Amino acid sequence: MEKSPIEVFGxxxxxxxxxxxxxxxxxxxxxxxxxxxAQPTPFSCIDAGCGNGWVVxxxxxxxxCQKAIGVDGAxxxxxxxxxxxxxxxxxxxxxxxxKTVQKVDLVHSMEVFYxxxxxxxxxxxxxxxxxxxxxxxxxxxxxxxxxxxxxxxxKDCGVSIMKLFPEKTWLHFFEDAGFKxxxxxxxxxxxxxAGTLVVTGIK
Ligand SMILES: C[S@@+](CC[C@H](N)C(=O)[O-])C[C@H]1O[C@@H](n2cnc3c(N)ncnc32)[C@H](O)[C@@H]1O
Numbered sequence: 001m002e003k004s005p006i007e008v009f010g011x012x013x014x015x016x017x018x019x020x021x022x023x024x025x026x027x028x029x030x031x032x033x034x035x036x037x038a039q040p041t042p043f044s045c046i047d048a049g050c051g052n053g054w055v056v057x058x059x060x061x062x063x064x065c066q067k068a069i070g071v072d073g074a075x076x077x078x079x080x081x082x083x084x085x086x087x088x089x090x091x092x093x094x095x096x097x098x099k100t101v102q103k104v105d106l107v108h109s110m111e112v113f114y115x116x117x118x119x120x121x122x123x124x125x126x127x128x129x130x131x132x133x134x135x136x137x138x139x140x141x142x143x144x145x146x147x148x149x150x151x152x153x154x155k156d157c158g159v160s161i162m163k164l165f166p167e168k169t170w171l172h173f174f175e176d177a178g179f180k181x182x183x184x185x186x187x188x189x190x191x192x193x194a195g196t197l198v199v200t201g202i203k
Contacts, residue, residue, distance in 0.1 A: 002160040005115035006073040006094075009051070013076035018052040025110050028140045028187045028196035029055055036106055036138045036200070037062045043105040046071060046130060048095050048122075049112030053081030056088050059108065071098055096122055099129040107131060110140045114163045119170075124177040131203045137179065138200040140187070144170065147194035167197055174201040 003011075012018060033055075037043065042064050047055045050070030060068040070090045072078055078092040091098060096116065107126050113119045126137055143150040145166040154162040167184055174182045179201025186195035 002158050005159050005161055008157060008159050009072075010074040010076045013052065013074055013080055018077060018080065021051060021111070022054045025140070025196075028142075028198070029058070029108075029110050031187045032108060032110070032138050032140055032198055033058060033062065035198075036108065036136055037064065040064060042066050044102070045069070045106040045108060046100065046104050048107055048109040048126065049073075049115075050081060050090065051077050053077075053085055053088070053090060055108060055110060056081070056090070057085055059106075060088050067102075067104070069100070069104070071095060096125055103130060103132045103135065105132055105135050107135070107137045109138070111142060113139050114141055114143050114165070115159070115161055116163070117161055119163060119165075120173040120176060123173045123179075127177045127179065127203055133203055135203045136200060137174070137203075138198065139170075140196045140198050141170075142196050144194075144197045147197070149193050167199075170197065170199045174199055179203065 044067040045059050046069045050056050050072045053070045056068045056070035059065055068088045070081055071093055073094050075092050078090050081090045107130050116122050143153055145164055171182055171184050182201035184199040189195035
């Protein structure tokens with residue numbers, strides 16, 4: 001019986017598997033943060049699907065970061081995040097339903113957006129309700145069509161929703177939501193591994 005992504009990752013947090021994700025995603029996330037924080041200007045940010053909050057803490061350490069927020073639907077992930085880090089803000093919410101009180105300059109997300117039946121709706125929701133004008137969304141994913149090594153993951157993990165789209169479709173989702181200056185690239189390509197697909201755009 002397949003389980004929802006939030007149920008599966010809640011169990012992963014209870015089993016300590018969040019640390020493995022942190023280790024596996026570290027190189028791509030470092031490249032994404034280097035790209036999105038390259039300008040020496042103050043910024044506020046949200047990590048969408050923050051897991052145990054490790055990227056929120058990384059973002060908060062950046063020289064010009066003024067506010068860092070993490071949102072995740074799995075209660076056990078958010079409990080861990082709050083226990084490790086009493087300073088930054090964490091919310092246990094469904095990303096598609098949650099709206100921020102104060103819009104931000106940067107929305108970052110790693111390995112989250114394909115856990116939605118209609119990822120285009122989430123991209124449009126972030127554009128409309130989370131980002132300031134000129135704000136950036138940057139998303140990294142390992143499960144996409146060109147990365148054939150990831151095709152069997154849905155079966156392996158027993159997750160009910162894991163959408164598999166090609167790079168071009170992800171770019172179209174950004175463009176259709178209204179993002180400008182969209183671009184995509186791969187980080188950490190290896191033999192039998194197409195790398196993390198990074199997609200970004202500006203509101
Ligand atoms: C593969 S994990 C990645 C976690 C973190 N970004 C990292 O790199 O370690 C995917 C995360 O997305 C969260 N998630 C999935 N669907 C969600 C939803 N509808 N609303 C909020 N969070 C969701 C899960 O709870 C999980 O923590």
